[in-house]
Amino acid sequence: MVREEVEKANGEAVERMMESDPVWVGVGLARDKIPGMREYLLLHAGPPLEWERASGPMRGAVIGAIIYEGWATTQEEAEKLVKNGQVKLEPTHHHNAVGPMCGIISPSMPVYEIHDRRWGNKTYSNLNEGIGKVLRYGAYDKEVLDRLRWMSDVLYPVLEATIREVVSDRGGVALKPIIAQALQMGDDCHNRYVAATSLLLREITPYMMRCGVDTNMVREAYSFMNANNFTALNLGMAAAKAMTLAAHNIEHSTIVTVMSRNGTDTGIWVSGLGDKWFTAPAPIPRGVLFPGFSDADANPDLGDSAITETAGFGGFAMAAAPAIVSWVGGSVKLAIETTQKMYEITYTKHKYFQIPYLNFQGTPTGVDIRKVLKTGITPTINTGIAHKQAGVGQIGAGIVSLPIEMFRDALRSYAEKYKL
Amino acid sequence: MRLAASYIGSLALKNLQNGETGIVKHVFKNTIYIEKDSELLVISRKSPRAPINIGLRELQASLKAWVNVGDSLKRIDDKLFLGNVEIELRGAYVYEPSIPIFSGEPSFTSLEDYITEAAFMLSLLYETSQNPIQLPATHEFKQFIQNVITPLSRGNTQTASKLDNYTPLLGLGGGFTPSGDDFIAGFLTTINALTKHKITIDRNTLLKYTSWASALLIDYAQHGIVDETLASLLISIHDEDGEGFMDCILALAQRGHNSGIDISLGVLTALAALSRRENLIERVLRQINC
Numbered sequence: 256m257v258r259e260e261v262e263k264a265n266g267e268a269v270e271r272m273m274e275s276d277p278v279w280v281g282v283g284l285a286r287d288k289i290p291g292m293r294e295y296l297l298l299h300a301g302p303p304l305e306w307e308r309a310s311g312p313m314r315g316a317v318i319g320a321i322i323y324e325g326w327a328t329t330q331e332e333a334e335k336l337v338k339n340g341q342v343k344l345e346p347t348h349h350h351n352a353v354g355p356m357c358g359i360i361s362p363s364m365p366v367y368e369i370h371d372r373r374w375g376n377k378t379y380s381n382l383n384e385g386i387g388k389v390l391r392y393g394a395y396d397k398e399v400l401d402r403l404r405w406m407s408d409v410l411y412p413v414l415e416a417t418i419r420e421v422v423s424d425r426g427g428v429a430l431k432p433i434i435a436q437a438l439q440m441g442d443d444c445h446n447r448y449v450a451a452t453s454l455l456l457r458e459i460t461p462y463m464m465r466c467g468v469d470t471n472m473v474r475e476a477y478s479f480m481n482a483n484n485f486t487a488l489n490l491g492m493a494a495a496k497a498m499t500l501a502a503h504n505i506e507h508s509t510i511v512t513v514m515s516r517n518g519t520d521t522g523i524w525v526s527g528l529g530d531k532w533f534t535a536p537a538p539i540p541r542g543v544l545f546p547g548f549s550d551a552d553a554n555p556d557l558g559d560s561a562i563t564e565t566a567g568f569g570g571f572a573m574a575a576a577p578a579i580v581s582w583v584g585g586s587v588k589l590a591i592e593t594t595q596k597m598y599e600i601t602y603t604k605h606k607y608f609q610i611p612y613l614n615f616q617g618t619p620t621g622v623d624i625r626k627v628l629k630t631g632i633t634p635t636i637n638t639g640i641a642h643k644q645a646g647v648g649q650i651g652a653g654i655v656s657l658p659i660e661m662f663r664d665a666l667r668s669y670a671e672k673y674k675l
Numbered sequence: 676m677r678l679a680a681s682y683i684g685s686l687a688l689k690n691l692q693n694g695e696t697g698i699v700k701h702v703f704k705n706t707i708y709i710e711k712d713s714e715l716l717v718i719s720r721k722s723p724r725a726p727i728n729i730g731l732r733e734l735q736a737s738l739k740a741w742v743n744v745g746d747s748l749k750r751i752d753d754k755l756f757l758g759n760v761e762i763e764l765r766g767a768y769v770y771e772p773s774i775p776i777f778s779g780e781p782s783f784t785s786l787e788d789y790i791t792e793a794a795f796m797l798s799l800l801y802e803t804s805q806n807p808i809q810l811p812a813t814h815e816f817k818q819f820i821q822n823v824i825t826p827l828s829r830g831n832t833q834t835a836s837k838l839d840n841y842t843p844l845l846g847l848g849g850g851f852t853p854s855g856d857d858f859i860a861g862f863l864t865t866i867n868a869l870t871k872h873k874i875t876i877d878r879n880t881l882l883k884y885t886s887w888a889s890a891l892l893i894d895y896a897q898h899g900i901v902d903e904t905l906a907s908l909l910i911s912i913h914d915e916d917g918e919g920f921m922d923c924i925l926a927l928a929q930r931g932h933n934s935g936i937d938i939s940l941g942v943l944t945a946l947a948a949l950s951r952r953e954n955l956i957e958r959v960l961r962q963i964n965c
Binding site (some may be wrong): 257258261262508623625626628629630631663665666669670671673674 | 792796799800801804805921928936
C-alpha cells in the first residue's frame with residue numbers, strides 16, 4: 256500500500272534530517288572543494304536560471320563575480336561572456352552548496368566545508384560579507400570587490416588555519432548544538448544570527464589566537480567577523496543543507512528537501528522525486544526597508560537561505576526570536592502565529608531544536624507537500640530584500656510566503672511517479 | 676461594528692427581502708449560518724463564493740466576537756443588521772454561478788487518467804487528515820460502492836436511486852458537515868448535473884438523518900446550487916479540461932478538515948460510475964485503497 260510506504264518514507268526522511276550531525280571541518284577555494292566546480296562556472300542560488308531571465312541583483316552579482324575572477328574588467332565584457340555561453344551558470348544545489356541571496360560562488364572564492372558525521376555527506380557555502388552593499392545582494396562596485404579580495408587574502412587564510420587547529424584538536428566545530436543553543440537565545444537562525452555568531456566566535460577564538468597566521472591579519476579577521484551579525488549565517492545554511500541532503504532521495508517520501516529562490520523563480524525539491532525542480536514565480540517580500548527605499552524598489556525573493564526553514568528553523572522558529580520583528584517587520588504575535596501555522600504543514604517537531612516560549616516544543620520540521628496542499632498553507636520564509644536594480648544591494652528584510660503552485664506540481668509529479 | 680458586503684449570492688438576495696428577519700443558527704470564526712424561512716443563508720469572510728452566501732470585505736477579527744447564536748438578522752434597505760454588526764450592501768455585486776448544461780450521455784474519456792490521478796492524490800491527502808474516520812475505509816462506504824456505484828455503472832439507475840442506499844452515509848463521521856454528507860453532496864451534484872436520471876433525497880429525510888445546516892447544503896447541492904469551486908469543477912468536466920479538473924480538485928481538497936476531500940471523492944466515484952467502464956471504477960477504487 257502506497258500510504259504505508261509514504262508514512263515510512265517520511266518518518267525515515269525527517270529522522271535522517273534531525274539526526275544529521277553537520278560539522279565545520281574546512282575552508283578552501285571553491286575550485287578545490289566543491290564537486291564539479293570548474294573555471295568559467297558560477298554557481299547561483301535557486302532553481303536553474305538563464306541569463307535572459309535573471310533579475311537585476313542576480314545580474315549584478317554575476318557581473319561582480321566575473322570581474323572578481325579577472326575573466327573581464329568591465330560590466331559589458333562580463334555580460335558578453337555570459338550571453339555567449341563562455342561563463343556558465345548552475346544552481347548551487349546541484350553541487351551540494353548553498354549561498355545566501357544571489358548565492359554566487361566563483362572558483363576563486365573561499366568556501367566553508369561541512370561534513371555530516373552521521374551520514375557522511377559534505378556540503379559547502381561561501382563566506383559572509385556583511386550587510387548593505389555586498390555581492391550577494393547584487394552590488395559589485397570597487398568597495399564590494401575590494402572586500403571580496405580582502406576576504407580571500409586575509410579572512411580566508413586565518414579561517415583556514417583556524418579550522419585546521421580546531422579539527423586537529425577536536426574534529427571540527429559541531430554546528431547543530433550552536434543552532435540549537437542560538438534558538439534558545441533569541442535567534443531564528445535565518446535572519447537573526449546574533450547569538451549563533453557569538454557562540455561560533457566563542458568556539459573558534461582560542462584556535463584563531465594560536466593559528467600561526469600574522470597577528471594583524473588575525474585581528475582584522477576577528478574584528479570583521481565580530482562586527483557582522485550574519486557571520487554564522489553561511490555556516491548555518493551549509494549545516495541545514497547537510498541536514499536536508501540526508502533526507503533527500505528517500506523513495507516515496509513527500510518531504511521537501513530544498514526550498515530556494517533565484518530572484519526570478521522560486522523552486523523546491525521533494526525527497527521522493529530526486530533532483531527535479533518544481534518552480535513558480537518568486538514572490539516579492541514585504542517587511543522593513545532601509546530609509547530611502549520603498550516597496551517598489553524590492554526585487555522578487557532571492558537566495559538559498561530558505562534551506563534553514565527546510566531544515567526546521569528560520570521562519571519556522573520565529574516564535575523563538577521575538578526581537579526579529581524589528582528586522583523583518585510584524586509583531587511578536589505574528590512571529591508566534593507563524594511558527595504555530597508551520598506545524599500544520601510539517602511532518603514532526605524537531606528533537607533538538609526547541610522553542611522556549613512554546614514550552615520547549617520542537618520546531619516544525621519537514622514540510623510535507625501533502626499537508627501544504629491539504630491546508631493551503633505554504634511555508635513562511637524570513638528573508639532579506641534586494642533592490643531590483645543591479646548594483647544597489649540590500650534595502651531591507653522581511654517575510655515571504657512561497658507560492659502553492661510548485662507544491663501542487665510536485666504532488667502531481669509524485670502521483671505520476673508512484674500511482675498504482 | 677460596521678462591515679461591508681463584497682457580493683450577494685443570487686439566492687441570498689432573493690431570500691432576503693426588505694424588512695424580513697432570520698435567526699443565527701451557527702457562528703464560526705469566518706462564517707455565520709442563518710435560518711431564514713427554513714432556508715439557509717451564509718455570511719462569510721472567506722472564499723469560495725456561493726449563491727446562498729453574502730461575502731464580507733476584508734475583516735481581521737473573528738466573527739465570533741460580534742455575533743451570537745440566536746441573534747436576529749434584519750434587512751432594512753441596503754443594510755443588514757445582525758447582533759452588533761451592521762453590513763452595508765450597497766456596492767456589493769450579485770454573484771450567480773454559471774453551471775454547464777450537459778446534453779446526451781456523459782462522455783469524458785479524455786479525463787480518465789486525470790480522474791485516476793485525482794483519486795490517488797485524495798488518498799494521499801486523506802493520510803494527512805486529523806479526522807477520526809477516513810470514509811473509504813468504512814463499511815458504509817463499501818456498501819455504497821456495492822449498492823450504488825456498481826448498479827449505476829451497469830445502467831441500473833433504479834437500484835442506484837434507492838433511498839436506503841444513501842441513508843447509512845448521512846451523518847456519518849460527525850462534525851459540522853459529516854464526511855458521509857460531504858461525499859453524498861459531491862456524488863449527487865455530479866450525477867444530477869451530468870445525467871437526465873436525477874437522484875435526489877427529499878429534504879425531510881435529509882433532516883432526519885443529519886444536522887440542519889448539512890442537510891440543507893446537500894439539498895442545495897443535489898439541485899445544482901453549488902459554490903464556485905464545484906461549479907468550476909463541473910465546467911472542467913463539461914469542457915474535458917484535465918488540467919482545470921485537477922486544479923479544481925486540489926482547490927476543493929483544501930476545504931475544512933476533510934470536507935473538500937470527501938466532496939471530491941463523491942465527484943470522482945460518480946464520474947467513475949457514469950463512465951460505465953468497469954476498468955475506470957476499479958482504477959479509482961484501487962487508488963483510494965478501497
